[in-house]
Amino acid sequence: MSVKSQRVLPGFGLALGYTLVYLSLLILLPLGGMILKASELGFGQILDIALGERSLAAFRVTFVSSLMAASINAFFGLIVAWILVRYPFPGKRFVDALVDLPFALPTAVAGITLATLYAGNGWLGSHLEPLGIKVAYTPLGIIVALTFITLPFVVRTLQPVIEDIETEVEEAAASLGASRWQTFVKVIFPAIGPALLTGFALAFARALGEFGSVIFIAGNLPLISEIVPLLIISKLEQYDVLGATALAVVMLAISFALLLLINALQWWAANRHKNSEPLEVSAGKAKAGEA
Amino acid sequence: MTHFRKSIATLLLGLLAGAALADATLLNASYDVARDVYKDYNPMFQKHWKSKTGESLELKQSHGGSSKQVRAVADGLEADVVTMNQANDIEFLADKGLVAKDWTKKFPNNASPYTSAMVFIVRKGNPKALKDWPDIAAPGIEVILPHPKNTGNGRNTYLSAWAWALKQPGGSDAKAQEFVGKLLKNAPLFAAGGRDATTTFMQRGLGDVLVTFESEAEMIAKEFGKGNFEVVYPSLTMQTEFPVAVVEKVVDKKGTRKQATAYLEYLWSKEGQENAAQNYLRPRDAELLKKYAHFFPTVKTFTVDEVFGGANKAFASHFKDGGSFDQIYVGK
Numbered sequence: 338m339s340v341k342s343q344r345v346l347p348g349f350g351l352a353l354g355y356t357l358v359y360l361s362l363l364i365l366l367p368l369g370g371m372i373l374k375a376s377e378l379g380f381g382q383i384l385d386i387a388l389g390e391r392s393l394a395a396f397r398v399t400f401v402s403s404l405m406a407a408s409i410n411a412f413f414g415l416i417v418a419w420i421l422v423r424y425p426f427p428g429k430r431f432v433d434a435l436v437d438l439p440f441a442l443p444t445a446v447a448g449i450t451l452a453t454l455y456a457g458n459g460w461l462g463s464h465l466e467p468l469g470i471k472v473a474y475t476p477l478g479i480i481v482a483l484t485f486i487t488l489p490f491v492v493r494t495l496q497p498v499i500e501d502i503e504t505e506v507e508e509a510a511a512s513l514g515a516s517r518w519q520t521f522v523k524v525i526f527p528a529i530g531p532a533l534l535t536g537f538a539l540a541f542a543r544a545l546g547e548f549g550s551v552i553f554i555a556g557n558l559p560l561i562s563e564i565v566p567l568l569i570i571s572k573l574e575q576y577d578v579l580g581a582t583a584l585a586v587v588m589l590a591i592s593f594a595l596l597l598l599i600n601a602l603q604w605w606a607a608n609r610h611k612n613s614e615p616l617e618v619s620a621g622k623a624k625a626g627e628a
Numbered sequence: 629m630t631h632f633r634k635s636i637a638t639l640l641l642g643l644l645a646g647a648a649l650a651d652a653t654l655l656n657a658s659y660d661v662a663r664d665v666y667k668d669y670n671p672m673f674q675k676h677w678k679s680k681t682g683e684s685l686e687l688k689q690s691h692g693g694s695s696k697q698v699r700a701v702a703d704g705l706e707a708d709v710v711t712m713n714q715a716n717d718i719e720f721l722a723d724k725g726l727v728a729k730d731w732t733k734k735f736p737n738n739a740s741p742y743t744s745a746m747v748f749i750v751r752k753g754n755p756k757a758l759k760d761w762p763d764i765a766a767p768g769i770e771v772i773l774p775h776p777k778n779t780g781n782g783r784n785t786y787l788s789a790w791a792w793a794l795k796q797p798g799g800s801d802a803k804a805q806e807f808v809g810k811l812l813k814n815a816p817l818f819a820a821g822g823r824d825a826t827t828t829f830m831q832r833g834l835g836d837v838l839v840t841f842e843s844e845a846e847m848i849a850k851e852f853g854k855g856n857f858e859v860v861y862p863s864l865t866m867q868t869e870f871p872v873a874v875v876e877k878v879v880d881k882k883g884t885r886k887q888a889t890a891y892l893e894y895l896w897s898k899e900g901q902e903n904a905a906q907n908y909l910r911p912r913d914a915e916l917l918k919k920y921a922h923f924f925p926t927v928k929t930f931t932v933d934e935v936f937g938g939a940n941k942a943f944a945s946h947f948k949d950g951g952s953f954d955q956i957y958v959g960k
Contacts, residue, residue, distance in 0.1 A: 389949075390958045449827070456832035473832075474817040553824060556817030557775055559957040567778070574695050574778050575948055576720055 368589070375586040378579055386580055387587040394560040395568050398476060400591070402564075403544035406483035407491075411537045414491030415529075421492070422499040436492045439485055444549030451482055452554040474556030479564065482550040487540035494536035498529050531607045538599040545592050650686035652887050657707035659694040659780075661822065661844075662870075665907045666711070672903065673894050677887070685887060693821070694780055695720075701875060702726065708879050708888040711872045714780045715932070715939035718873050731873040737912045738933075740869035741895035742904035745927055746788045748860040749829065749838040749845055756836050760862045761792040764837050765811040772835035774825045775818035777947050777954075781825070782818065785839040786953065787942060788866040791935045795864060809956040830857070841868065846908035846923065867929035870909070 375383060386392060420426075421433055439447065455462040455472035462473055472478050502525060510520040548566040556562040565588050572581035658666060670687040677685050690697065690707065698717040701707050702724050710727070712718055715738075721727040732739045750758050758764050764771050776782035786808060793799055793807035819825035822840060829838035830852045837860075845859045872892050879885040894900050901911040905920040917924060936942035946952045 391954065449824075452828075453832060456828075456834060458833040474834075552820040557820065558815075558818060559954075562817075571775075571778050572949070573699070575943075576695070576699070577949070580949070 371582055371589075372586055374579065375582040378583055383583040383587065386583045391559055391563065392565075392568060392584065395563045395565045396588075396591075398479065398562060399545060399565045399588075402476060402479040402483055403541050403547075405480045406487055406544045407537050407541035409480070409484050410488050410491040410540050411533060414488060414536065414540075415495060415533060417488075418492045418495035418499055422496055423504075436489050439487075440489050444486060444547065445553065447485055448482055448550030448553030451485060451550065452478070455481065455554070473554055474562070476555075476562050478554040478556065479551050479562060482554050483544040483547055486547055486550055487543050490539040490543060491533070491536035494532050494539065495529060498532040502528050527606075531603045534599060534603040534606065538596055538603075541599075542592060542596055545588065651683040652882075652884055653686040653688060654708045654884060654887055654891055655688045655690060655706060656709050656711055656891070657690045657692075657697045657701050657705060658711045659697065659713045660691055661847075662711060662713070663689070663691055665904065665909065668907070669895070669900060669903050672899055673891055676894060676897075676899070677890065683887075687891075706878050706882070707875055708882065708884050709872065709874055709892055711870065711892075713868070713870050714783075715869060715871050716943045718871050719940050721873070721875070726875050726877045727873045728876055732871070734874070735872065735892060736896060738869060738871065738931075739873060740871045740912075741892075741900065742870055742909040742911055744841045744843045744868045744870075744909055745861070745929055746784050746839060746865045746868065747842045747845060747927075748862060749840060749848065749857050750836065750860055752856055752858060754858055754860065758837050758860060761789050761807075761811070761864075764839070765789070765807060765814065767814075769814050769837065770816050770835040771811060771814040772817075772819065772825050772829045772838045773815060773840075774821050776812070779821055781822040781840060783943075783947055784841075784866050784868050786812075786946065787932065787936065788839075788862070788864075790946070790952075791866065791930050792862065792864045794935065795930075805952050805956065808952070812956060842910075842924070843908040861925060861927045864928050864930060867931050869931070 378386075387396070417436065421429065421436075452473050453459050455465070455478060457463065457466050457471075457473070459473070462471075465472060470477075472481055506524060506528075507520055510524045511517075515523065546566065548564070548570070551564055552567060555564065555567075557567060565584060569581045569584050572578075572584065656666060656670075666689055670689070674685050674687060677683060690700075690705065692700070694712045694714050694717050697705075697707075698710065698712065698720055701710060701721060710718060710721065715732075718727055718731060718739075722729050722731055728734060735741070748758060748764065750756070756763075756769060758769065763769070773785045774782040776786040789808050789811050790804045793804035794801065796803075816834065817828070819828050822844060825838060825840060826844060826848060828834050830848060842859070845857075848857060872895065874885070874888045874892065879888045895904075896912065898913065898916070901913040901916050905911045905916050905923065908923055910924050911917055911920070932939050932942050936945075944951070
């Protein structure tokens, strides 16, 4: 019953100390420095910078397109992960390796490639533009770039979780009379939901900070297709380090709040699932009895 | 493990040996597209210095966006010399006390060994007959340029159009702002940088006109073939300078003042000037300018100092937050 018995590996104290030092050096120190720098400005000044017309528009573009990209990946990434885990097909290992490519590719290369593909004379753009769909150099282009960049997050988070759900579980649900939809909604989704949320959150967070790929496809027009990281670069071009830090801190605060919210959601989802487990089992039994 | 240690030791020895070979090392922090210029210039200077003093020099290059490079130098990148494409970047180092306050006087020609001009690149045969600034500001024309707020190339285009409008009969700042606003409305996008704008125009076929450096036009010819585009010289355009300076703090610390100064002075030598010309940058040397006249047709130019009272002033009133660029987009 004691906590000690749960630890198989020794050295908890050392490892904890190491974790704290490591996280402090890597994350807290640079972020702390940034916040310290921003605090040279008053709260009012930071707000003034963040609430300027161009900044507001950039915040909207950044958050909306990141949210769209993460949502698209939550849906299609789930399908990809499911296929990769559940179905054997020729070239599966190859496809599996493809998923990681957006991680490895320099983001500028991704941006330039996507812009070339989706430009009016590109392979895809030349077919889309006659239909009235412009991707390159529009906000839609930003979403495309962000979707590309963040795909691995959802797929790689979901894969191990889907692997853990044995096919017997689906078979059991089916043999107990659940329809395919019911099996998905009541059995599979609760099991992968938290991981899906994690993948979504990772993709979203990554999209918010993405710069390299977006600037090559966005068009970068003020009020229309400027992202916050571009405004930060713009401030740095003016040697306005304080202004840049102010924007970064506001961005960080909003991102942190959103990630916290997603974590809370995830915690809630995981616990709800845990608590309701015995109930579902008894319900299942009752159903089986009726049958 | 021992194998690993051995290779580390060998590596370290190699590095030490490399450092010991040269009598002095100079680092030149430079803007992005200067790569070709200094790739050819550095061996030339090494040879010159060796024959003059017997000293072998190691020359290192660091390239990046002009203002990024300058920030790196301000933050401690130990560059002996900076060779940039915007005066206000070196002004920033002067403000920080890294470069002499009177750096423009330390070398001839405003400390800019060569120049370029902003020109139009149009499609073959100039189908829309674009000849001057008002033609490309007319409704229905698509203009490709890099972001005027974030890139030197874009800023030069912006200021060129402004200066043209200002010099027209009855021209005023208000009229110039209106004119530049019309021009910017013709931009379907702002490219991330000079080369990105070129790719967008040449490879992706976007736009009727690309505004860029004259030197870039020759690069385009190399890359995409001469027959695919035409260069148009507007009636008035900016003479863009490429200022250089010694980083006083670094050369004092490293004891490389002599070498660093000679390195920059040699840019004005016949060899240095000819190298610039061969890289399609207008040499200051009048004879060479004539010799390479086929690259450099006569064009009426202005300098930022003449029209805008200096690079810093131009930057402050046009590209700082709330400046004329922001006013065009956000309203007054």
